[in-house]
Amino acid sequence: MIDHVHDLASVREATERLLSEAALLDNAGLAAPSRLPGWSRGHVLAHIARNADALANVLEGRPMYESAEAREADIERDASRSLAVQLTDVRNTAARFQHSSALPADWTRVVTMRNGVTDMAARVPFRRWAEVELHHVDLGLGRDLEDLSDEFTDREIGFLAERFSGNPAVPPLALSASDGRIWRTGRTEGTALSVSGPAPDLMGWLAGRRDGAALKAPDGQLPVLPPL
Template identity: 55%
Template sequence: MTPPPHQNPADPATRNQAPRDPASDNPAAEAPDADAAAVRDATARLLTAVETLDDAALRAPSRLPGWTRGHVLAHLARNADALLNVLSGRPMYVSGQARDADIERDAPRTPAVHAADLRAAAARLDAAFAAEDAQSWGRTVELRNGVTDLAAAVPFRRRIEIELHHVDLGLDYAVDDLPADFVARETATMARRFHAHPDVPEAVELRAEDGRTWRTGAPAGEPVVVTGTPAALTGWLTGRTTGSGLSASGPLPVLPPL
């Protein structure tokens, strides 16, 4: 299960982003309480899958290069704590080295310990979401590498982590299983991510088979039109597929590492 070349074992909601105005990358800040509920649902689905694993399955490779399934689960637990830090005004991680060391430390644990840790970390973050109100959701928070966003976007960022890393486990949850509302919002998020990106020199028009369109890549020029199901578009944009299920009016653009 070799992942596409632009997929790396890092936080899909925060990696390799330049500092920016939070309002420019905020598709998820409209209904943070609803997003928090969706996070709970996604976490429950993930935990159901984790409870089916044994030690050997946890030690098996995930779809992320160099990471076992245990690494993925360790990252998800620590990411919940990291986003709690963000909402509390603390650095997301003490350092990149500390983040990586925590994941390496926790990866070999048993399935029961992974499940208990993930459940507890998710509950802590959910309690923090519940403590926010309309005014506090509107403040600006800082994530990794100088990235800023509105606090209201944090629940959807957590949902990105859970949904995409659930796919990365390589179990019975694939890109086509991602919820439709998540797929639509994540496609819009990734289109914004790659808009005017120096490593995407082509203009690109994304066309979902249901009629929705997004523009990304170079701001000007005749676009390469990439067409497919919403899930196929999301899978390609997030590095979870190589573009299977898509058609294009020219060579499929090569996307930069996430």
Template identity: 60%
Template structure:
């Protein structure tokens, strides 16, 4: 599937603006409160987003995404307690640098491959969508009132496509046939065997696939929903 770079960049800029606007409504006490991610405050989430923007600039310019897993985790822990003013400045500055880096890529640059974490590689043209995943899902994780049901439809379909491709052929995931309430269908999991029919509204399916819910709003015909491996 060839990425639509212009579409993904437009979605990303809008998503970033909405995320920053939501974060700016917090105060220092709210920033220190728990997010929806176990063990992380809202400050952890915002710091991670800033460091992820730096990391994607690294990726796009031929550098390692992070010096190490330990350095990544340490940077997030160190930045999480900062006051809101510092968090917002960091988030805006790093998002701006990433956008400038996107703007510097030539057609050949977009077509080249890059290395992400844990040996994962991808074409640079898919990096705007990968950053969009970060901004949309972590906006939900901030727990400021933004829900899976509010995620833009253009992203929602792409994300389910991405996640079902990711689990496709994975022997730890049973064969699954997913059907959204709007009629869209996906196949994922093991290649062998009669697939388990799974249905739900598209936001609920995405939340389950992305590990954001235990499967609320998603049902499986005659069986319990399987536990999916972490992303």
């Protein structure tokens, strides 16, 4: 059962952790490349702030973004700001998201995300939690996928497996973590290919953060996953 109150608390904790570590940067470090191709750390922080606004929009019944072009332009516009401005923006937009989440609401209602994707409102806090945790890793400040909690890793693998479930571009897959946890994803017809390895590596591969070199697959060949 989804516990949005628990997830909102986890979002707060993850945000404070990210802000504390990012505050140790200077402006030169902020302008340095992140782990995401083509993005500086400033791009990552700008995206984290704009995503908080976007998910608050979703909870308030408005479009998540004005358009895909506006989303990209806003990140590019904000990427070169000073560290102080970036941190203030992340903190203020995080507070706005928490405020929107505290308003009386039907958490079983269906909300619309990007590209027409729909979801239950109660899952939005976990979506935000994932944004904060994964992009904290993307900042390249020493935190890695192995540092994320087992609860988060398990749920994010399940979330990503659901995202790819039924996708005709993904063969049927049986994902197995080293501790025995199993997820199914991809097309529903055909024999499932077994992909196994440490849970952080499975999550990293599904999320586009790792190449899957630490995973085992038939003939050593992992399928190419489409962009999320």
